[in-house]
Amino acid sequence: MAKKYVYSCIDRANITGTVDAVEENTPFITDKFVNLIVYTSRKEPSTAKDRINVVVNKKLLxxxxxxxxxxxxxxxxxxxxxxHLYIYIFAYDITEVEAGTAMDTDQLKFEGYLCKKPVLRKTPFSNRTVCDCVLAINDRGMSYYVPCICWSKNAKKMAQSAVGDKFYVSGRLQSREYVKNEKTYVINEVSVYHIDEFSFDSEDD
Known part of the structure; x- marks a missing residue:
């Protein structure tokens, strides 16, 4: 039985999808772990899939x-x-389910601090308002720097925030491709559905 993980902050991910590959030699894992490439389907009407790295202890596999x-x-x-920044889900529990019995899911909830100035911009094709930002998750003495993209009202809210502000975030881990020097790369980022700014006054109550 896997050891129950004790959270020192809010950082939870729930993913359901299909394993495309099992990698044992990737730069961000040690010999005790494997990296699973898991694909999850986005909500209809989109037919796109997101490519997610999932690090799993071999004992759980x-x-x-x-x-x-x-x-x-x-x-x-x-x-x-x-x-190079690698973004992944560190698995505390993994279960094989029968294909077709569970819908693909991609749900994240975490708390993080804004660690650099956010960038408000328009998307090149749809002209939507978005904000690029990086939030730091501080957990048991470690800091994980998570690139995020906020949309519409969330984008404007994040753009007005200051470095050091703390947020509760819910969203999903998405992937996208880009081309550099004629090579195609895949990067991940959190697509933010909802943000709440944390009040330090409320923490003291």
Whole structure:
């Protein structure tokens, strides 16, 4: 049985999707772990899928392999290796489920501090208002720097915030491709559905 994780802050991820690959040699894991490439479907009418890294202790893996449909509970974490930021779900529990019996899910809830000035902009094609920001999750002496994108009202709210402000965030971990030097890369970021600014006055009550 997996050891129950004790949260020192809010950082919860629930993912259901299909394992596309099992990687043992990736820059952000040690020998005790594997990285699962899990694909989750976005909500209709979109047919897009998000590619998510899930780090799992080998002891929890069981018979899970490529093609397995899995349900994962964990936390969002990041690690920078050679200047590249890797974003992944660190799994505390993973269960294989029968294909077709569970809808794909991609749900994140966490608390984080704004650690650099947010950037308000318009998307190039749809001209939507968005805000790019980075939130730091501080958990048990570690800091995980999570790139986020906020939309519409959330974008304007985040753009008016100051470095050091604390937020409760709910959203999903999305992936997107970009091309650099004729090579295609995949990056992840949190698409924010809802944000609440944390009041330090309320914490003292």
């Amino acid at each position: 069981g018979n899970i392999t490529e093609g397995s449909c899995v349900k994962i509970a964990g936390a969002i974490q990041t690690k920078t290796v050679n200047g």
